Amino acid sequence: MPNLSISLNKSTTRKVSIHFIDHKSAWPTMTTLTIALRIRSLSCCCTHNQWSILNMMSTKSSNVRLDRYDQGQVELLNEKCILVDENDQVVGSESKKACHLMANINKGLLHRAFSVLIFNSNNEFLLTQRSDKKITFPGYYTNTCCSHPLYTPLEMEQADAIGVKRAAQRRLHLELGINPLEIPLSEMKFMTRFLYKAPSNDVWGEHEIDYAVIIHRDVTINPDPDEVKSYRFVGRSELLPFLDAESEKGSPTTPWFRIMLEKFFFNWWDNLDNLDQFVEPDKLYKL
Template identity: 80%
Template sequence: MVCSLTIASRIHRSRLTSVYHQWFTMSMMNTSSLSSEVKLDKYDQSQIDLLNEKCILVDENDQVIGSESKKACHLMTNIDNGLLHRAFSVLIFDSNRRFLLTQRSDKKITFPGYYTNTCCSHPLYTPLEMESDDAIGVKRAAQRRLQLELGINPLEIPLSEMKFMTRFLYKAPSNDIWGEHEVDYALIVHRDVNVNPDPDEVKSYRFVGRDELLPFLDAENERGSPTTPWFRIMLDKFFFKWWDNLDNLDQFVEPDKVYKL
């Protein structure tokens, strides 16, 4: 009986994914043409080049259904039609339990100049970054982006030192043209690192204590530098209980969960 129920459950999930994929394919038939209509003249070339990267398309349960360009994935026209991709957010805490907060470069196409978690980006549609066991593919992507954005040597953060906590789904516009719609993997690192940021990616960074973070973010918001919506979600839902338990994170690990937020 258990075996029959398990098989039936798998068939049901497979059918749901198939139905979703059929709907998604029909709704996204014009993605390429929509993507090509957006003018990019005002953006920095370093950011334009990244728009050609292939992101991993997923359904709301984080099942892979295909790939699309980073550009297409971040256009609100496509997001409003259901385009959803996989992402990650890294939180780094040093040995003094200070959090590494970053501010996005003003050159960024989405949420320029916003304060955010240590590093946030997307795994690519490649075998290495799609490997699912213990989110190892996402961890490889995080290691790659930490080096690119913050100059952190991969040897300083072995994959084994990245703790995959949970996933959450959210949608947020940056403006009328661009936005985010992601299943976001939350990764925690508790290690000392050397930081040498790329100014095309990171405007500023600082290590902050637990009592400093929210007053600082509120003050910066008043000055016109808001906090990214995904980091605000993390602050409201998960962040501080994780921070308070850096030596005992296993109790909060939810690898099979996708919060719909």
């Protein structure tokens, strides 16, 4: 079954562009088909009205000035994130902007996210530093890639967190230039989920159910400087001293990565060849 990306809107007949990765040729060779599909509204969309109050609430915060931010990052604020309740049940969608405004977070708006951890064949960890252009936590050190699955059928598929894995593949290519053929979905291991809330400043923050995903493979990296300021592979004994030193210089660590470091990370790192014992697909840590 080929990997594909698809975007569907809530309507009747739509033109949909589907991109199939050609596994017989080198990336980025792709075949693009345009087809007309008749779709029904997703059942989860029916609950979107539950969030009408939150939608009005986010509109109240729409006067947040965005002209001082990078235009590319501002455009990404229009992406539709997946709204969930505290049990990770889908309840609707909202813009990335609305999901990250503290005015909404403080009233309970919660969305789905993921954090990818890549280790190479030498068991070194791929640490990244967020671009200074990022709207939330600019210049912070963090795990390999952190982002959000979008409110689309392919990235909402629940079984084995396959939707989240598709989103991770998409973002790893966008942020780090990693060829999707180097990171097939079958090589992504969904470990667990955790719920957390953290402000970036008075205006922006995070309130997420974060899916932790591990990839243990060698990859070729070509980062986008608008997304990634720096990256490095680090050994187990190097990581914490490096993060402490960088924090003292004014480049702290993201709150979600700190949670993983304190709760899960080193047990996973010490058992990369035997991770199944730590896999908790039905567990949701509320931290």
